[in-house]
Amino acid sequence: MILGMIAGNAWVDGLVRMGVIGLLVPVGVIALTYLERKVIGRLQMRLGPMRVGPYGTLQGFADTIKLLTKEDVRPQTADRWTFELAPFVIVVPVLMALVTLPFTADIFVRNLTLGLFYIVAVSGLSIVGFVMAGWGSDNKYALIGGIRAAAQLISYEIPLVMAVLAVAMVGQTLNLANIVDNQSDVPYILYQPLAFIIFTVAGLAELYRQPFDIPVAESEVVGGPFVEYSGIRWSMFQMGEFVNLVLISILGSLIFLGGWNWPIGSGAPGIAQFVLMLVKTSAFILFFMWMRASMPRLRIDQLMSYCWQLLLPFAFLQIIINGLVLVYVWPDPVMAILSFPATGAALYLTYRAARASGVHYQPGFQGVGSVL
Amino acid sequence: MTYEEVIFYAVATLTVAGALGVVVSRNVVHSALFLIVALLAVAGIFVLLAAEFLAIVQVLIYGGAVTILILFAMMLTRVRDLPTAVDGPQKPVAVLAAGAFMVTSIVAVLSTEWPGQTDKINVISFNDIGEVLYRNWAMPFEIASLVLMVALIGAIILARGEEGE
Numbered sequence: 001m002i003l004g005m006i007a008g009n010a011w012v013d014g015l016v017r018m019g020v021i022g023l024l025v026p027v028g029v030i031a032l033t034y035l036e037r038k039v040i041g042r043l044q045m046r047l048g049p050m051r052v053g054p055y056g057t058l059q060g061f062a063d064t065i066k067l068l069t070k071e072d073v074r075p076q077t078a079d080r081w082t083f084e085l086a087p088f089v090i091v092v093p094v095l096m097a098l099v100t101l102p103f104t105a106d107i108f109v110r111n112l113t114l115g116l117f118y119i120v121a122v123s124g125l126s127i128v129g130f131v132m133a134g135w136g137s138d139n140k141y142a143l144i145g146g147i148r149a150a151a152q153l154i155s156y157e158i159p160l161v162m163a164v165l166a167v168a169m170v171g172q173t174l175n176l177a178n179i180v181d182n183q184s185d186v187p188y189i190l191y192q193p194l195a196f197i198i199f200t201v202a203g204l205a206e207l208y209r210q211p212f213d214i215p216v217a218e219s220e221v222v223g224g225p226f227v228e229y230s231g232i233r234w235s236m237f238q239m240g241e242f243v244n245l246v247l248i249s250i251l252g253s254l255i256f257l258g259g260w261n262w263p264i265g266s267g268a269p270g271i272a273q274f275v276l277m278l279v280k281t282s283a284f285i286l287f288f289m290w291m292r293a294s295m296p297r298l299r300i301d302q303l304m305s306y307c308w309q310l311l312l313p314f315a316f317l318q319i320i321i322n323g324l325v326l327v328y329v330w331p332d333p334v335m336a337i338l339s340f341p342a343t344g345a346a347l348y349l350t351y352r353a354a355r356a357s358g359v360h361y362q363p364g365f366q367g368v369g370s371v372l
Numbered sequence: 373m374t375y376e377e378v379i380f381y382a383v384a385t386l387t388v389a390g391a392l393g394v395v396v397s398r399n400v401v402h403s404a405l406f407l408i409v410a411l412l413a414v415a416g417i418f419v420l421l422a423a424e425f426l427a428i429v430q431v432l433i434y435g436g437a438v439t440i441l442i443l444f445a446m447m448l449t450r451v452r453d454l455p456t457a458v459d460g461p462q463k464p465v466a467v468l469a470a471g472a473f474m475v476t477s478i479v480a481v482l483s484t485e486w487p488g489q490t491d492k493i494n495v496i497s498f499n500d501i502g503e504v505l506y507r508n509w510a511m512p513f514e515i516a517s518l519v520l521m522v523a524l525i526g527a528i529i530l531a532r533g534e535e536g537e
Contacts, residue, residue: 011375079399079401082401082402082405112424113424113497113498114424114425114428114498117425117428117432118428120432121428121429121431121432121435121436122431124431124432124435124436124437125412125431125435125436127436127440128405128408128435128436128439128440128443131440131443131444131447132405134447135401135443135447143447146447147444147447150440150443150444151444154437154440154441157436174498
């Protein structure tokens with residue numbers, strides 16, 4: 001009876017669904033923090049947290065209590081409202097994006113017709129929070145970090161949106177559930193590997209994790225926009241980062257890996273859908289953590305030129321390929337035949353640029369900011 | 373009052389408050405932040421009019437890109453270098469002109485005979501918008517893109533020229 005009442009009223013229904021998300025998110029973030037410390041520890045041949053609880057499982061909760069009870073310090077010269085509101089401006093858009101993200105075919109808050117577009121638009125708002133934190137702290141490292149964050153996030157948003165757009169073009173829809181349904185036979189990663197690679201790299205940059213952690217680089221700008229924050233406000237930044245990690249991972253598994261479908265063929269029952277989503281999303285999350293442990297940080301000019309000279313042209317190439325296939329009604333495998341060699345070319349250029357920036361790198365103005 | 377009216381007045385208040393903040397705020401960065409509030413609230417009004425696509429575009433372009441570039445440009449100049457008071461002796465004249473413009477707009481809106489039913493919302497799907505924009509009006513769209521392209525190239529040339537190349 002209570003369930004019937006909830007389902008009857010759109011407002012109550014929406015609020016209950018949002019409440020569940022709001023409760024699950026902090027718990028998920030605590031679990032992810034523990035997972036990340038364990039994974040990175042193992043990759044670096046350490047044990048990771050071991051002291052609190054069996055195998056350190058309660059470490060995250062202990063850290064949460066510490067962060068919540070810590071003093072919330074605000075520098076005297078900081079711009080009060082800008083400084084205090086910045087964490088909210090980062091966290092709220094990320095949570096707003098969760099509204100339309102389907103976890104399985106049945107578990108979602110609202111299934112919007114323009115879901116994909118909505119997620120892209122709303123998550124772009126977080127950048128304002130970085131700028132506010134950087135400027136409001138009245139700290140030169142925070143300001144440099146904020147400017148770096150704005151430049152990086154705006155630049156990498158473009159290839160990310162282009163890669164997502166390539167998928168939406170072929171699917172002829174912006175509804176995430178429909179995009180998943182379109183992949184019931186073959187997941188889009190096989191037809192559009194180029195878009196997938198671009199999405200993963202740009203997603204990594206949007207998450208400002210290694211090798212793209214330039215805005216928050218510890219050894220350069222000592223934490224960037226977050227340098228003056230402590231206690232609960234700092235943990236809000238942390239929460240925003242981890243929720244964003246989950247968001248990008250779920251989005252990637254929905255639009256490229258076929259979401260809640262079996263790798264080939266559809267019709268997974270309810271619980272299998274959940275397990276499939278969990279496996280696919282975890283693969284993304286673990287990949288991002290793996291990158292963090294094994295890649296060195298890029299320089300800011302390398303970061304910018306990689307985005308504008310390599311990712312963006314290749315994103316356009318994928319869109320042109322898809323456009324040709326759609327206009328001339330070629331069979332879908334043609335997309336794969338054209339996209340795979342392009343992926344190879346993109347990877348080769350990345351490899352060549354990485355080599356050139358190492359041993360053979362000649363300092364000088366000509367070499368700066370060129371990938372090709 | 374219906375739900376819609378409550379939401380409309382909340383969003384409209386936010387829009388007006390944000391717009392006033394832009395003008396009244398003494399700090400230029402604060403003005404830019406208030407501008408974001410006002411623009412996002414306008415997106416809320418679009419949602420109320422069932423123009424979801426327009427609302428999302430508003431958030432993406434104005435909330436996510438344009439204002440950040442404004443902020444970006446302002447942060448590169450130091451706060452102390454910016455003028456604290458942006459008003460001058462012409463303030464009363466400006467208030468008068470702005471007030472006159474507002475009254476004119478309101479009178480114009482109220483006295484116009486709008487075509488079609490204004491008390492009913494026409495829901496236009498984004499597929500239709502795409503159809504109209506890229507099929508029926510493809511040429512004006514391309515011309516607008518060309519104008520933007522020229523402006524971009526011009527900006528790059530100006531920026532490079534300053535380095536003395």
